[in-house]
Amino acid sequence: MTTPPGKPDLKVSPLAKPFPALPAVDGVAIGVGRAGFYKHQRMDLLIMRFAEGTTAAGVFTRHAVGSAPVDWCRAALAATGGRARALVVNAGCANAFTGAAGAGAVNAVMEAVSSELGCATEDVLMASTGVIGVVLPYGRILNVLQDVLIAVKEDAWAAAAAAMMTTDTFAKGAVEEAVLGGRVVKIVGVCKGSGMIAPDMATMLAFLATDAALAPEVLQTLLAAGVKDTMNAVTVDGDRSTNDTCLLFATGRAGNPRVTEADDPDLADFRRALGAVLLNLAQLLVRDGEGASKFVKVMVTGAQSPASARKIARTICESPLVKTAIAGEDANWGRIVMAVGRADEPVDRERLSIRFGDLWAAKDGRPAGDYSEAAMSAYMKRAELEIAVDVGVGAGEAVMWTCDLTHGYIAINGDYRS
């Protein structure tokens, strides 16, 4: 079971990837249940248990109105210095913009779970996704809590990914191995979208677990660095969520000597593997962007700085006119020019060049001499596109991934709550 979507009438994205075979991670147990946040029959509650000694790190939305569970996670990780024994995730209610009542609901769940597991309440973390402005009806979680905890399994990753879906149309997971301290360690991750990026209701949630032994400060440093060019480099619609949460847990059961310094050279392979899992998950979010029919990689070079390149890439990726032209398979590269110019970053318009795949649309500030509308139109029919832009002022580069803007997005979001 990998795909019981949040809205049962949604068609699976044409860009979907099959859910991979994900191994158990020693020290992690997974339970799912139906709390009943949705009218239709589906799992909507996920609980992950972690072995004693598990370290934890998190990165969260920078949204000014963070949700109650995000507030809880930030405070709990600060209080414990980066420890975790359990994670509770629900779909169907974001518990954001809910004031003291929302915080109380989180607290009630944390107390019940910690009491069941015999740990401190701060050792339990929480993430929620769903409608904003509704206090979590936490009684529904308490009702099924014991049943879920009894039925945990070690490798139920597909069920975990499915239980947190909202407008997602397929379950998302990834795995990598790395060598650390002479041992092979695993990094497994699951996530949900359908955009961080950011359908406010379809919050980006990503949870990763490794059996490596890593001090919490090391874990936090690796995670914060890892999301920069992965989770933070994808955008579906530019709408950042109140609930975005990415957590990384390390059970320490692989037997490697515990790493205590983030600049330990032995971490190189782990860092690579973590980056690969995060990038894989991030790209799966784009592949399941609401209504997506095209997967688009945007590369900007020649910018004044990497930050400037990123801003230009983001403006291209979030331009409704660029996204609708891509949806229409229209090689309307003038819209790329428009988006580049409105990013308010330094651009040399006499050197601006634009390429779709291997086909030059514009070179040095004017339409390319060998431009072929027929070749370009054929290219635009592909499901996966690459757009490269050089703005001709410096050496700053950035890559971002996005999807197109289709009728599907309007249909999904015009009527989300019904």
Place this chain on the structure above:
Amino acid sequence: MTTPPGKPDLKVSPLAKPFPALPAVDGVAIGVGRAGFYKHQRMDLLIMRFAEGTTAAGVFTRHAVGSAPVDWCRAALAATGGRARALVVNAGCANAFTGAAGAGAVNAVMEAVSSELGCATEDVLMASTGVIGVVLPYGRILNVLQDVLIAVKEDAWAAAAAAMMTTDTFAKGAVEEAVLGGRVVKIVGVCKGSGMIAPDMATMLAFLATDAALAPEVLQTLLAAGVKDTMNAVTVDGDRSTNDTCLLFATGRAGNPRVTEADDPDLADFRRALGAVLLNLAQLLVRDGEGASKFVKVMVTGAQSPASARKIARTICESPLVKTAIAGEDANWGRIVMAVGRADEPVDRERLSIRFGDLWAAKDGRPAGDYSEAAMSAYMKRAELEIAVDVGVGAGEAVMWTCDLTHGYIAINGDYRS
């Protein structure tokens, strides 16, 4: 004749307003013609002639890749110190991102027109709208130039507005009178969208003419101040055009003593009237936003500064999730919370309040006690909506206007060039 749209198959916006009765402005003559930039039968060329002594002022796109006609206007106004004898406008080709060839095309048109009229080339201004990256085939304009100039009329405002439409579905005009120097003066304006705001192809162009006598520096000051809370306070999709142009011409035929100081207290009524024409035109752009079915006023109060309020209002107005919820008549006010929070401006989430019309959705950081889903749903069915947001940190205020994001937008923009 007011409505031969750029795409003949577009339905007239449900938010359309009838074209008003616009009077002749002494010293202005209007001609339209068919240069042939479109395959279907329609006027696509507008020439306005102005009496000797006419002063002119302009505000233009801040886009980094300004078009050749925008470059020309900026340079010509600087060279003459704010004079104009004619304006040439074409639809169907933006002549942007066209390098030296694009500049040469503008020059050829300016030379032909100035030679016909016996004035300096810099006394002629130009504005273009249409596809980016195509050099203006200016020969088509030269072919019909004499015929258009022979057939000018004084009050052909409706024809002028129609000749510059692209994806616009109705022609747009406005008029006000003001008392200045003891005389009644007129301000007449026409514009096209369908967004500034800013379908790159549907460039915002607005042209206003008055018979008042105003020194060019005064005209420029009044126009620059006037667009701030009008043209610059509307947004359809956040995509700023390469070609946005707003020009104001003053023929000086009304007989008022020429105003030479922008702070002359006698200008108060003229300033009010100019603001009214600009606001009226700006709101017509929103009413004809591509695919628009709702006209939405967004008011932000309690921000740290007016600029902060404007940024929050803009983020709400340009959020795809807010716009699609409005299109779906879904009172999903949680998306307003999301948009407010992602504007990266100071917000007190414990004091955040949101109102739709007279109905409170949220008060002081939580769902409103008297919230009624039924009442809110009924409100959302209206064609014109007001959304008020107080962010609880200061006294900064801003108002913006926008439209919703519908299937129509996708349909229009997915296949613009065909």
